[in-house]
Amino acid sequence: MLQQTQVKTVIPYFRKFIKQYKSLESLSKVSESQILKLWEGLGYYSRARNLLATTRLLVKKYDSKLPNNLQEIKKLPGVGNYTANALLGFIYNKPTLAIDGNVKRVFARYLNKLESKINFEKLISLNKKNLFATNRNSDLIEALMEFGALICKPKDPKCSQCCLNKSCRYLKSPKKINTEKRKKVKIMDFNIFCYLNKRKQIALTKKNEISFLKNFNLPLIKKVNNNSVSKDWRFLKNYKNSISNLNLNINLYYKFSNKIPKSYNWYSLNSNKELIPSFTKKIFSQVSTLF
C-alpha cells in the first residue's frame, strides 16, 4: 500500500484491511473484485492484484510462509529488489539494506556525493559482511528510513541535532551537492466520451487502453489526436485531473443514446455499489449536472 503513497493516506485502508483479513489463508480465498473494492480510492490497483496473487502462491507453494532468501522472495508477484530486501530485513532480521529515496539521500549527503555515483548494491553486499556491526538488522533498516524522513530531510536537514554531524561531509563541504529531485510532471490530453440515457445511467466498459486504469469500469477514453470529434458528441467541459505525476487535460463529451457498443454496461450515476475508480466518479459528478 505504501508504494507511491503517503503513510497518512494508507492508514485507514490498512486498518480496514487487516481487520477484515487476519491470515494469509483468509486473504487467499477472496475474489479479485473483493480486494479491489477495499482498495478503491487508493490507486495503483496492480498492487492489490499482486498482493492477492502472492498470497495465493504463498499458501499453495510455500506452506503459508514467506521464503527467507532473496532469489525466492523476488519470484513473488510485485516483489522487486527493494521490497525483497525490506522483507528479509524486517521479518528475518537478515543483514541487508532497503534502499529507498530517503536512504539514498542520507548516504549521498553523508558522503557529499551524487546518488548516481554511489554503488548501493556494493553497500548492501558490504552490509552482509557486517559493515554496520549490528545484529539488529531489522531496526537498522527502519532507523535509516526514519532518519532520512525526520532528520536528514529533503529540505532543511536538521544538522544541529544529527548524531552524524561531526563526520558528515555534506555539512563540512563548502560545495554541497544538490540532493533535491523533482518528479517530472507529464501532461496528457484525453477526450472522454460518455454514453448516457434518460434513466440517469452511464455506459462503462473495462476495455480501455489506458494502462494505469486497466480493467476498470470507464467510459470511452481516447488520447487526443488530430482527428476532429464526430458531431454526434456534444462537448460538456474541459477539466484537469492529476494522478500521481500525470496531469490529465480532459475534454468531456456526451451523447444520449439507448444503443451502446457490446462491451459496455449501464451503471446508475447514483450508484455506490459497483467498483468504480475515483477517476470515473469524477466523471459521474461532471455528467450528473446534465440531469
Ligand code: SF4
Ligand atoms: S549532518 Fe545534516 S546532512 Fe549530514 S547526515 Fe546529518 S542531517 Fe544529514
